Amino acid sequence: MNLREYIRDVPDFPKPGVLFKDITPLLTNPDAFAFAVAELSGHYLTSGVDAIAAAEARGFLFAAPMALQLRKPLIPLRKPGKLPYTTHSFKYDLEYGSAELHVHTDAIPAGSRVLLVDDVLATGGTMAAACRLVEHAGGIVVGCAFLMELAFLNGRAQLVGREVFSLITYT
């Protein structure tokens, strides 16, 4: 199945001159969505993954079915003020301003092998922060899985030394 057929180009979003890769056509095609989740999960079947973690919101769309498919715990990484229990947090810089990800302090048993999942690898800032947060919380990052990668933004430079896997690469 060619998953690119289910990614739509939307010009000038979020700002003029940017060609946004919209994943909603994939989400509304059950065969394509199921194929993508199965391919992502399949890549990590023998990686000794103990848990799946993902940052809200779009990361949840892939991480939740992957966690069920791999039958592993799902660990949500959330923005400030969203997780009710005590949290670890990691602050990181964005193009404009900064952002912060949180995880519950009891979410990751020490030494757990955690697979991180998101829909898109763009500049890599969020995924790099997610990796650091998981490590700060006591986990080991097994890999970083994406539906698609915008290689021209060179997000892998933020993930040097980490296993990175994408189903679709735009160069």
Added chain:
Amino acid sequence: MNLREYIRDVPDFPKPGVLFKDITPLLTNPDAFAFAVAELSGHYLTSGVDAIAAAEARGFLFAAPMALQLRKPLIPLRKPGKLPYTTHSFKYDLEYGSAELHVHTDAIPAGSRVLLVDDVLATGGTMAAACRLVEHAGGIVVGCAFLMELAFLNGRAQLVGREVFSLITYT
């Protein structure tokens, strides 16, 4: 399986005096998470559901695996500025201020039977808005499914005449 065992009480969140029902223990227990998704999906097997819709972010956690299980399109309802294509929107009041949900204008074919999903039915404001948005976009609301319902907040009053299904009810 008693799903209540996987919901944790966190006192004084998001503000003093509130006892928050935390679903993260359920997410980190694959058997409990799988059971909840199967029970929710199972309730709608014969309802003629054409699509599953959910508001970010926690709604995605249940709607994504349900969409795959029922093999139906997944329609994300998102906050302003998140969906790249043209959208319908619906603004609604919250306890403090207001919020707005968007859906792509081409997400819901006219007359589609849409199942709405969220983790928690509290005051019902978000789900009522999601229903109105789906109807505004041309869909028919088949039901509103929740992992849990905080019945003492009387959210069903916002959903009068709609099919409402919850796996856990706190009275």
